[in-house]
Amino acid sequence: xxxxxxxxxxxxxxxxxxxxxxxxxxxxxxxxxxxxxxxxxxxxxxxxxxxxxxxxxxxxxxxxxxxxxxxxxxxxxxxxxxxxxxxxxxxxxxxxxxxxxxxxxxxxxxxxxxxxxxxxxxxxxxxxxxxxxxxxxxxxxxxxxxxxxxxxxxxxxxxxxxxxxxxxxxxxxxxxxxxxxxxxxxxxxxxxxxxxxxxxxxxxxxx
Numbered sequence: 001x002x003x004x005x006x007x008x009x010x011x012x013x014x015x016x017x018x019x020x021x022x023x024x025x026x027x028x029x030x031x032x033x034x035x036x037x038x039x040x041x042x043x044x045x046x047x048x049x050x051x052x053x054x055x056x057x058x059x060x061x062x063x064x065x066x067x068x069x070x071x072x073x074x075x076x077x078x079x080x081x082x083x084x085x086x087x088x089x090x091x092x093x094x095x096x097x098x099x100x101x102x103x104x105x106x107x108x109x110x111x112x113x114x115x116x117x118x119x120x121x122x123x124x125x126x127x128x129x130x131x132x133x134x135x136x137x138x139x140x141x142x143x144x145x146x147x148x149x150x151x152x153x154x155x156x157x158x159x160x161x162x163x164x165x166x167x168x169x170x171x172x173x174x175x176x177x178x179x180x181x182x183x184x185x186x187x188x189x190x191x192x193x194x195x196x197x198x199x200x201x202x203x204x205x206x207x
Contacts, residue, residue: 011131011153012146012151012152012153013151014127014128014131015088015128015144015146015153016146016151018088018120018125018128019086019088019118019146021120022088022118022119022120023118023119023120024117024118024119025102025105025106025117025119027119028091028102028119029061029065031093032054032057032058032061032093033058035051035054035058035093036054036055036058039051040054041053041054041092041093041094042054042092042093042094042121042123043092043093043094043121043122043123044123045123050093050094053093053094053095053096054093054094056096056099057093057094057095057096057098057099058093060099060100061099061102061103064099064100064103064104064195065103065106067194068103068104068107068194068195069194069195070104070107070108070111070199071196071199074108074199074200074203075111077203077206077207078108078109078111078112078115078203078206079111079112081112081114081115081206082114083114083147083149083206084114084147084148084149085114085115085116085145085146085147085148085154086115086116086117086118086145086146086148087105087109087115087116087117087118087143087144087145087146088118088119088120088143088144088145088146089102089105089117089118089119089120089141089142089143089144089158090120090121090122090125090128090129090132090140090141090142090144091119091120091121091122091140091141091142092121092122092123092140095140095141095159096187097140097141097158097159097160097164098140098141098159100190100195100198101141101143101158101160101161101195101198102119102141103195104195104198104199104202105117105143105198105202107199108199108202108203115206116148122138122140122142129142132144132156134158134159139158139159140158140159141158141159142156142157142158142159143156143157143158143202144156145157145205155205157201157202157205161193161197161198161201162197162201163189163193163197164186164189164190164197167186167189168186
């Protein structure tokens with residue numbers, strides 16, 4: 001997570017313009033469900049694997065939309081948040097990390113009258129994505145926090161909780177590549193964590 005980002009005028013304008021064409025979380029969820037019905041995925045590239053990931057993510061988000069719980073401490077922080085901001089998320093229907101994170105984002109922004117939650121497809125917004133790379137890659141989800149009053153980017157988050165990013169970094173340093181076993185272990189971690197680490201990271205964005 002980055003805070004107090006030094007973005008230039010062009011990037012701030014790009015984010016501001018992008019917000020106007022973004023969709024709501026509910027609209028995104030509807031799109032994902034439609035992709036499942038059609039056996040497709042979002043984005044220009046279609047494959048059986050991406051369709052299957054979309055199917056899995058739709059089921060996961062449906063479950064997490066119903067079961068995600070936010071602690072009293074974090075709830076209070078968001079309920080009392082005064083700044084007028086937009087959380088703009090770049091993602092795709094097939095993104096596994098997004099399926100865990102976006103229901104949490106939706107719950108948190110639902111607690112605040114001052115945070116608008118918007119979604120864009122990564123591959124339809126390459127210019128914006130290229131300004132918010134992670135270690136040179138177009139990793140998603142990428143959350144961009146934008147102050148609607150000052151028209152400036154104030155922070156960003158993604159593509160995964162800080163704990164997962166640390167585990168991934170350590171594993172890569174020791175093993176060069178991420179193995180299928182490691183990826184399974186991360187899914188187990190997500191299921192056990194129940195969104196708590198994501199909520200804590202995002203609370204720190206508004207601290």
